[in-house]
Each structure stands twice: as structure tokens, then as C-alpha cells.
Amino acid sequence: xxxxxxxxxxxxxxxxxxxxxxxxxxxxxxxxxxxxxxxxxxxxxxxxxxxxxxxxxxxxxxxxxxxxxxxxxxxxxxxxxxxxxxxxxxxxxxxxxxxxxxxxxxxxxxxxxxxxx
Numbered sequence: 001x002x003x004x005x006x007x008x009x010x011x012x013x014x015x016x017x018x019x020x021x022x023x024x025x026x027x028x029x030x031x032x033x034x035x036x037x038x039x040x041x042x043x044x045x046x047x048x049x050x051x052x053x054x055x056x057x058x059x060x061x062x063x064x065x066x067x068x069x070x071x072x073x074x075x076x077x078x079x080x081x082x083x084x085x086x087x088x089x090x091x092x093x094x095x096x097x098x099x100x101x102x103x104x105x106x107x108x109x110x111x112x113x114x115x116x117x
Contacts, residue, residue: 023089026033026113030083034116039109042081052087058116066091073102081106085113098111 007014025080043060046053064072076082082104084092086091099107105111110116 001030023093023111026109027089027115030108030110031115033108034083034110037081037083040081040106042106042108043076043085044083044085045076045095046081047084047086048113049093056113058085058113061085061116066095069095069098073099076104078104081108082100083108083110085110085116088112 025060046061046063047066049065084095085091096107096109
């Protein structure tokens with residue numbers, strides 16, 4: 001089997017591995033930026049459900065569940081950085097796309113909310 005054949009056969013697994021690697025790398029990058037983002041007055045938004053948020057949260061985070069985010073954009077200023085979190089980074093990744101689509105320039109996905117502890 002040639003490398004080309006292997007790539008053709010296994011490209012979905014490679015793409016998935018690259019996606020997880022990117023999520024891991026990006027989360028590490030955002031965690032390293034947290035002290036500077038806090039100095040800039042960043043708003044920390046947890047997009048998990050209210051029940052998940054009640055079971056555990058990072059101090060200083062605001063809970064705006066992902067399904068409500070579009071209708072609650074007025075609560076998030078565009079003038080400050082926004083740091084998003086959830087349980088794993090998937091919902092906060094979707095939230096990041098929504099905010100960027102609505103004109104937010106400084107939006108960061110830290111991934112799991114426990115990384116803010």
C-alpha cells in the first residue's frame with residue numbers, strides 16, 4: 001500500500017486527529033493569554049446549560065447558554081475581549097463563530113471551563 005492509498009483510505013481519521021490537535025493547541029494558547037485578557041477587561045462567558053453551570057463554574061464567569069446566545073448579544077460588549085468556555089470546547093467554539101459573525105473582534109475559546117480555575 002502506498003502513502004497515497006493510505007491517505008485516500010484514512011483521511012477522515014487524519015482530519016479528526018488534526019482537529020483535536022488544533023483544539024488542544026488553541027486552548028493552551030488562550031490559557032497563556034488569560035492574564036493579559038483579564039487586564040484588558042475581558043468578559044468570561046460560559047455557554048453551558050444553567051444546570052451544568054450550577055454544578056460548577058469558574059469565578060467571574062457569566063452564564064449565557066448557547067441556545068440563548070443569539071438573543072442575548074446585547075449583554076456582551078463589543079469593546080472588550082470575550083473568553084468563551086463550556087464543558088469541552090465544542091459549544092464555546094460554536095459560540096465563537098456566532099460572535100465573530102455578529103461583529104465581535106476579540107473572541108477566544110478557552111475550551112473546558114475548568115481551565116479558568
